[in-house]
Amino acid sequence: MDNTDPMAIQLEGLSQRFGRTWAVNRLDLNIATGEAIGVLGPNGSGKSTLLRMLTTLLPPTRGRGKIFGCDLVRQSGEVRRQIHWLGHDFNLYTQLTAIENLKLFFGFQGAKADTRLIRQALEKVGLIPAADKPVSAFSAGMRKRLAMAKIFLKKTPLILLDEPHTNLDREGRDLMNQMIAQWKKEGATLMLATHDHSTVLPLCDKILVLNNGEKTYFGPTGDLPKEIEL
Amino acid sequence: MMTGTIQGGYEFLVAGYALTWFVLGGYALSLYRRYRSIR
Amino acid sequence: MQNSKSKIQSFIVLMAVAFFLFAQYWGLFKSPPDQLMGHVQKLMYVHVPCAWNAFIAFFVVFISSFIYLIRKNPFWDRLAASAAEVGVVLTGLTLILGSIWGRPTWGVWWTWDARLTTTAILFFLYVGYLTMRSFVGDKDRRARLAAPLGVIIFLNVPIVYMSVRWWRTLHQVQSSPSTVDPNMVLSLRLNAFAILFVLILFIYHRYQIALLKDKQEEAL
């Protein structure tokens, strides 16, 4: 990881309001570089909203946030160059083939497509046989693997994963855990949002629990008090 | 084109001014009502 | 007890109404009728000032949209919204007055006169602006989308005027009023400032409504 900034994420009073409800309400958070954070909480507790704000795609209604020292609003360009985001939509163009989608990933960044790396990525996620087929023919699991392959193409200091294990079969889940482990080894900071905590707890150093947009717990996975409703 | 001065035409003049007062007054009223309804 | 602020406000409103009535009176009774168009010509004292002030309102929209693009301060967005609404009301009035004036003078309800046509296009441009604003619920997003629109629309105004004038010279419809004697100019100017006063008050109060609405939304 080229980034040496000790604090990966610093949030001060970060909030987001949709109409009358506060999806995220004055959230203060400090996450050091290299930590893996599990974001837990029932549906609608603000997990996805928080992650979306961290990608700078959703400007906060109030409060401020910094990722590796770059302000979420004013320096959104720099922030975007340092993160990956794997959400519910896989950002794949269904008319194009798997290889074309990965080439596009380079194209959007204005870089030349590195076909060797693309082939390597497809191999890692086990999509070599379907490399030349249009994504429209892919199952949800295969599409998720292709999205994971995209993360493989570019190393970023921060990776945001929203429900990483959904749509994946058992083998896919092992692949996801394996990749998460590798990212942690490379010193990347990770944020995994999910509501089924069993798969995520072993992977994370710390847990952030959200309820109705508010932080009810943030600390090491070990001493997560029982009564905190996950 | 018209040669002599237009005789009459008062009704257009009256209509124009009445309309102006009506629109400006009406808009002022709507501002006041909206202002009151939020208060 | 009416606090002092609203007492001053109602005083200013009274002043504006008085000045407006005086200007209207002056235009209607004090200035001479036009040799060619007779008393009908006095419609000019409402039609032209409304057009001028509508244009001023749209210029305010342009400037505040531009500043919002740089400063991102919600004040400018609210000001742009208020000025746009008042501008559309005045432009609508100008168009109807133009048609009322056209009827006795040229026997038609609508003439493709360059200024009148430009005003009509302005009307549609800013109705579009207001419609766009009404479709976006979230206050911040609305401001972020409306600001560039407010700038781009105004950039089109000179081009519209030029192209419509070239288009009209191809069809030779005489449109400008006959010679204007000095006394008329005074009535015109009086009414122009009177309506400017009204315009400023309208924008100010419409701004207060926008401010209250935002505060109400914020307070939830």
Place this chain on the structure above:
Amino acid sequence: MKSFLRCAAAVFYKDLLSELRRREYVNSLLFFSLLTIFLFSFAMGTEPDLLRKLAPGLYWMILIFSATLALERSFFTELDAGCLDGLLLYSTSLRAVFLGKWASNFFFIGMVQILVALMMTALYNLESPRNPPLFFAGLLLANIGISTLGTFYAALVTQSRARQVLLPLLLFPMLIPLLLGSVYVTEYALSGDPFHQATLWLKLLVAYDSIFLAACFAAIEPLLEA
């Protein structure tokens, strides 16, 4: 700068590929423009001289309506497939995305321009324009203007609910000067323009295009961010 152009090229190439592979959108656009030619002739009657006289005006009316269909889709494919976030997140700059989308709109509208011109010449048996370079200059300049403002407004209305009605409502008043210019340039191109009356309108189109290319390019940032 190179990465800027490569990103724009990627967006353009992607749009082209995905639209040409799934033909139904492109076909519907072309059939719509053909249909409007027929509609206008039913409305105006088939009297040859009348149609020949109205041809430039009709041509550009058909163009503007068909262009709206093409423009309305420019960001819709992204939105529909949920790729807008990825595009905004990973692109080097939003202006490059705008340029890419501009190019794909330019391509599709250009295609409609050529098709409608050919079909109209055939259906209304107009003779080919006496001054072809002027004719194509008019087409080109108008296309640049429509694509610039069209892509800008498409970005503006993409995420609002009433996209179909909002885009024409905002775009058409803005296009009036362009409409005037292109109708006259086309008219003079058809008649040969011996007295070079078209230069005035060409200047208008060039000014119009450059002003709005610059303005839309400068102001696009907040639109795609919203």
